[in-house]
Amino acid sequence: MKNLKMILAIALVFNMAIATAQQEAYVAAESGLSLRDQPDVSGKMLTKLAYGEAIGVLEETDKNLVVLDAGEKISGKWVKVETRNHIGYVFNGYLSPNKIARTIRVNLDDLNVEIKNLATSDYKRTHNLKDEDKATINVDVSDSPEGKQIVLIDNDYKQVSLFQRYENSFSFMSSDSKCNTNEWKQFDTEWKPLKQLRSNTFETLAYTEKDWKQFIETAIKDLKDDVVDKCGEDWLTYVSNVKNIKDIPVSVTTNRVFIKFILTDSEDNITEKIIEFEMPKGS
Numbered sequence: 317m318k319n320l321k322m323i324l325a326i327a328l329v330f331n332m333a334i335a336t337a338q339q340e341a342y343v344a345a346e347s348g349l350s351l352r353d354q355p356d357v358s359g360k361m362l363t364k365l366a367y368g369e370a371i372g373v374l375e376e377t378d379k380n381l382v383v384l385d386a387g388e389k390i391s392g393k394w395v396k397v398e399t400r401n402h403i404g405y406v407f408n409g410y411l412s413p414n415k416i417a418r419t420i421r422v423n424l425d426d427l428n429v430e431i432k433n434l435a436t437s438d439y440k441r442t443h444n445l446k447d448e449d450k451a452t453i454n455v456d457v458s459d460s461p462e463g464k465q466i467v468l469i470d471n472d473y474k475q476v477s478l479f480q481r482y483e484n485s486f487s488f489m490s491s492d493s494k495c496n497t498n499e500w501k502q503f504d505t506e507w508k509p510l511k512q513l514r515s516n517t518f519e520t521l522a523y524t525e526k527d528w529k530q531f532i533e534t535a536i537k538d539l540k541d542d543v544v545d546k547c548g549e550d551w552l553t554y555v556s557n558v559k560n561i562k563d564i565p566v567s568v569t570t571n572r573v574f575i576k577f578i579l580t581d582s583e584d585n586i587t588e589k590i591i592e593f594e595m596p597k598g599s
Contacts, residue, residue: 338398339413341412342368342369365399369399418436422445424579426470436454455593466575473579474581475580477577483505484505484535485503503538532568573593574591576588
């Protein structure tokens with residue numbers, strides 16, 4: 317028994333030592349950081365780590381690397397790291413010991429915008445809306461554009477107003493295949509003003525359960541003829557009684573979220589710009 321207790325104690329100390337040895341770091345490369353199966357640039361890329369992503373550093377190798385980035389030399393070593401799904405090697409010249417806010421910057425004519433702490437799947441952190449009317453931001457599957465802060469910086473406009481709407485898809489299903497929608501039906505919600513936290517800070521809206529129920533009712537009304545034609549009045553009543561978005565026979569998903577900027581300059585000229593958040597499939 318004493319020997320068993322000693323073995324367990326040693327194992328506990330060993331596990332604690334491993335946990336302590338692992339240091340947390342954050343990806344500081346705005347374009348993302350390659351995770352490879354070997355500590356070498358020719359190693360197989362396992363995945364690309366997102367800007368601001370937290371990882372665990374397991375050990376430092378003796379392999380040095382110097383990278384030329386926009387004319388600047390970045391020196392460091394290959395380190396072995398652990399993520400949620402992989403163990404591999406990264407260049408620590410693009411790692412930070414401090415947590416990084418995943419800020420996206422949008423440049424307009426007389427205004428710069430920062431969207432705080434949003435993970436993207438394409439790792440693009442800067443968008444230019446000076447000569448374009450719309451910018452597309454691809455949201456990572458781990459995140460959502462809801463509840464994010466939008467900060468106005470270097471604002472020279474007389475007035476800036478922000479609004480948000482959703483593009484949702486709706487379908488209904490049945491064991492009787494003729495009662496299924498042949499394709500997803502897409503609906504746009506109404507524009508709603510964003511919540512203003514401070515004079516230069518807004519917060520994006522979140523879709524509530526009440527919003528979803530209202531959307532389902534609206535979608536069902538618009539699909540009434542389709543449902544009746546395929547399934548009859550009884551099926552329409554069945555669909556109309558759905559109270560939760562997770563209830564069969566309906567399925568709802570968000571395809572895109574839009575933020576609209578209405579910009580009024582000193583001469584009362586009005587310009588509209590739109591940021592489109594593309595949601596990952598199945599979100």
